[in-house]
Amino acid sequence: MSALETIPAELGIEEAWAQQGGTNWIASQAIDVRKLAELMKARKARFISITTIQIPDEEDIVMDYHWDLDGELLTFEVPVQDKKMPSIIDLCEAADWIEREIHEHYAIEFSGRDYEPLLLRAGDTPGVNLREED
Amino acid sequence: MSYRIPMGPYHPALEEPYKLDLVCEGETVSDAKLNIGFNFRGIEQLAETRNFIQVVALMERVCGICSNIHTLSICQAMETVLDLEIPPRALYIRTIMAELERLHSHVLWAGIAGKLIGFKTMFMTCFAVREQVMDILEAISGNRVNYAMNRLGGVNRDITDPDAILKMVDALEHSIVKSVIPIFTTSRSTLSRCTGVGVLTREQALACGAVGPTARASGLAQDIRKAAPYAAYAEMEFDVPVQTSGDVYARLLVRALEIIESCKILRRALQKLPAGEIHTKSEEFEFPTGRGFSRVEAPRGEVFYSVRWDEDNYNPTRVHVRTPTYANMPAVRYMVRGARLADVPLIQASIDPCYSCTDR
Numbered sequence: 061m062s063a064l065e066t067i068p069a070e071l072g073i074e075e076a077w078a079q080q081g082g083t084n085w086i087a088s089q090a091i092d093v094r095k096l097a098e099l100m101k102a103r104k105a106r107f108i109s110i111t112t113i114q115i116p117d118e119e120d121i122v123m124d125y126h127w128d129l130d131g132e133l134l135t136f137e138v139p140v141q142d143k144k145m146p147s148i149i150d151l152c153e154a155a156d157w158i159e160r161e162i163h164e165h166y167a168i169e170f171s172g173r174d175y176e177p178l179l180l181r182a183g184d185t186p187g188v189n190l191r192e193e194d
Numbered sequence: 195m196s197y198r199i200p201m202g203p204y205h206p207a208l209e210e211p212y213k214l215d216l217v218c219e220g221e222t223v224s225d226a227k228l229n230i231g232f233n234f235r236g237i238e239q240l241a242e243t244r245n246f247i248q249v250v251a252l253m254e255r256v257c258g259i260c261s262n263i264h265t266l267s268i269c270q271a272m273e274t275v276l277d278l279e280i281p282p283r284a285l286y287i288r289t290i291m292a293e294l295e296r297l298h299s300h301v302l303w304a305g306i307a308g309k310l311i312g313f314k315t316m317f318m319t320c321f322a323v324r325e326q327v328m329d330i331l332e333a334i335s336g337n338r339v340n341y342a343m344n345r346l347g348g349v350n351r352d353i354t355d356p357d358a359i360l361k362m363v364d365a366l367e368h369s370i371v372k373s374v375i376p377i378f379t380t381s382r383s384t385l386s387r388c389t390g391v392g393v394l395t396r397e398q399a400l401a402c403g404a405v406g407p408t409a410r411a412s413g414l415a416q417d418i419r420k421a422a423p424y425a426a427y428a429e430m431e432f433d434v435p436v437q438t439s440g441d442v443y444a445r446l447l448v449r450a451l452e453i454i455e456s457c458k459i460l461r462r463a464l465q466k467l468p469a470g471e472i473h474t475k476s477e478e479f480e481f482p483t484g485r486g487f488s489r490v491e492a493p494r495g496e497v498f499y500s501v502r503w504d505e506d507n508y509n510p511t512r513v514h515v516r517t518p519t520y521a522n523m524p525a526v527r528y529m530v531r532g533a534r535l536a537d538v539p540l541i542q543a544s545i546d547p548c549y550s551c552t553d554r
Contacts, residue, residue, distance in 0.1 A: 082274045082487045106416070107403040109516035111500040116511055124500065126487075126516075131421030133487060154403030157230075157520065 063103070064132065070099055080135075083126075087137035093125060096136055097148035097155075105129040107154040112140075112162045121166060140168060147173035196224060199535065203232045207310065207539030210549040212523075216530070216538065223530045223538060228523055233553035241513035246272060246346050246479060249510060254340045256515060257551040259302065262295045263492040265344035268513070270424060271501040272346055274486030276479055281471040284348035288425040290359070290463050291334070291343050292490070293456045297366065298327040299493035300449045300456075303546045304374060307446060310540045311387045316377060323369045330362050348473025356464040363464075367457040375450050388443035392529040392541035395440055402525040405518050406495020407452065408545045411437045411444035418491040429466070430459045442544040449546070481505065494518035494546050517551035 064084060068076060072095070073088045100107070108126040115122065121140040126133065138145075147170035149156045159170045196219050203211035211232035217225040237256055241249050253268040254261045266288055273280065301324040308316030328338050335341035335351060343349050353359070378384050394404070399412035409416055417434040419427040435451035437444035481503040488499040495518030502512040522545040529541045 080485065082271075104400065106400060106405075106414075108496075108498050108521075109500075109514065111512065111514040113502055113512045116504050116507075126498065126500070128416075128421075128496075131416070131418075133422065133489060135487070152403075153401055154521065154524070157524065158516075 064129070064134075067099065067134075071095055083133040083135040085135045085137070087122075089139055091136055091138045092146075093136075093138055093148055094146050094151065096125060097151040100127050100129070101151055103129055105134070107152050108133070110155065110158045110162060112166050112168070114166070121168070123162070123168075143168050144171060145169075146171050149173055195219075201538065203229070207543070209306065209543075210547075212547070212549045212552075214526070214530075214538065214542065216535070218535055221535050223533050223535055226527050226530045226538075228527060230523065230549060230552055233550050235554060237554040238513055238515060242509055242511065244510075245508045246481070246510075249513065250345060251342070253513075253515070254342065256517070256554055257548055258339055259299050259548060260295055260492045260494070260497075260551070261340045262291050262343060263490055263497055264515075265342075266292060266425070267488045267490050267497050267499040267515075268501070269344045269346055270488035270490070271486040271499040272481075272503070272510075274488065275481055275484045275501060275503050276346075278347055278474060278479075280348055281473065282426070282468045283352075283470045284472045285426040286463050286467050287349045287351075287353055287472060288344065289427060289430065290353060290460060290467075291331075291341065291349075292425065293460050293463070294327055294331055294334075294359075296456050296493045297453060297460075298324050298331065299546070300453050301327065301366075301370075301374075303449060303493075303543075304378070304446070306543060307540070310543050311384055313381070313383065316374070319369075319373065323366055323374070326362050326366055330359055333358065345473060346479060347476070348471070350473075352472050353464075353467065356467055360461065360464050363457050363460050367454065370450065370453050378446060378450060385443070387537070387540060388441065388446055390439075390441050390443075391537050392442045392533055392544055393440045394525050394529050396438070398528045399440070399525060402528070403521045404495075404525050405521045406491070406493070407445055407448040408495065408518075408522045408525060410435065411448045412440040413438040416496075418489050418496050422489055424488070424490055426463060427459075430462055432456075432458050442540060445544045445546075481507065492518055494548060494551075495522060515554055517548070517554070519545070519548045519552040523547060523552060 073090045075088045078085045105127040111124040113122050123138050125136045199216045202208050202213035213229035215227040216223050244252050250265050253264045256264045301320050305317045305320030332338050394412045396413040399409050415436045432455040435448050483505040486501045490497050498516040500514040504511045526542050
């Protein structure tokens with residue numbers, strides 16, 4: 061079994077990898093992002109980014125966590141519940157800026173972290189969804 | 195007693211606005227805080243209001259140095275959604291443009307490094323060398339900054355005179371090998387300003403998610419052109435220069451050696467440029483619901499694009515861009531710790547930062 065194939069079992073999820081859009085892809089409600097960050101750290105994977113997507117005509121938001129493992133692009137799609145997600149910056153400091161950016165744009169609260177002044181925007185109002193502003 | 199010194203957002207040492215809040219003990223920097231966002235233009239949100247033609251032109255404006263890389267990235271991501279096959283000649287032209295862009299960007303950086311070291315002659319030398327690349331880019335595309343070369347399904351313009359580019363590559367490589375590299379690697383003033391300065395260890399580089407020459411100068415041998423080849427890179431033969439000392443000198447050396455490798459790639463691509471179409475025949479595209487990802491090795495490191503499209507939409511639902519400076523900038527905090535205050539401008543410049551890209 062390859063290093064990639066063992067990842068779903070190590071995360072405790074039943075879904076298997078799919079090839080989608082040029083990445084190795086797993087979408088699961090059961091992904092614990094902190095467990096994921098721990099696993100990626102142990103594997104010495106390089107954090108790339110988090111893509112946040114608001115599903116059209118719905119309130120639902122999903123977040124794609126992207127890592128590079130030995131040149132392979134891995135994407136883990138996780139649904140956001142009640143606009144709250146656990147922060148992973150204590151396990152993966154490279155995620156700091158993107159969590160702050162998502163917080164500013166989508167009003168998602170990352171638990172277990174502090175926010176400094178806004179990263180990208182002027183002003184002092186945190187958690188404002190840029191898309192919903194007039 | 196510690197004291198704080200703000201550097202930026204507008205400062206002679208910075209090419210673009212950002213801010214470093216430095217905590218100093220005497221002349222030694224003990225910590226730094228980074229502030230970005232001075233160039234925020236909301237390009238990701240704007241992309242959701244553009245169709246597949248307009249979004250390419252928009253993404254070209256993310257960066258003024260590596261504009262071509264951004265159009266390549268967005269096109270590749272959209273082509274993945276469409277499952278589009280690109281003509282081989284177009285893939286080669288994309289490779290040639292990407293390497294020309296790397297050449298002018300790396301030589302530009304060498305000039306700026308020369309200026310920050312206090313070596314103005316090197317600054318002028320590098321800019322004269324770079325001008326040769328700019329002339330070629332202008333001859334190919336008609337533009338010196340935003341080349342508008344990439345389009346969905348291929349490229350907009352052909353390369354009609356490969357010999358002229360080959361001639362420029364020879365002349366540029368000669369200048370780099372005979373003057374720029376020897377001076378940078380033997381001049382005492384350069385060595386004393388760069389060696390052992392602004393060290394980023396391999397572990398720190400990995401923790402920060404550093405990419406490109408910044409990561410490779412700290413011993414992380416990652417290059418998307420090799421690890422996940424795109425365009426025509428799978429058919430190119432080149433080495434990935436890696437250094438392990440993690441200091442400013444290592445970053446300088448990695449870029450200098452990458453110029454030589456770019457010349458190698460350009461020669462091969464120009465000599466083997468296949469005949470044929472430069473873009474797909476169809477110019478009408480119907481997007482299915484899907485996502486596409488694209489990773490390319492820009493001069494500063496990996497650029498990552500994530501695109502989501504929903505069926506029957508003219509515009510993308512989401513375009514997310516992670517630029518190399520966004521990944522490399524946080525590493526500056528480690529690099530400046532323990533450094534002399536006077537070395538901070540050179541240290542921050544050694545990642546070849548681009549704040550326009552970072553802020554989007």
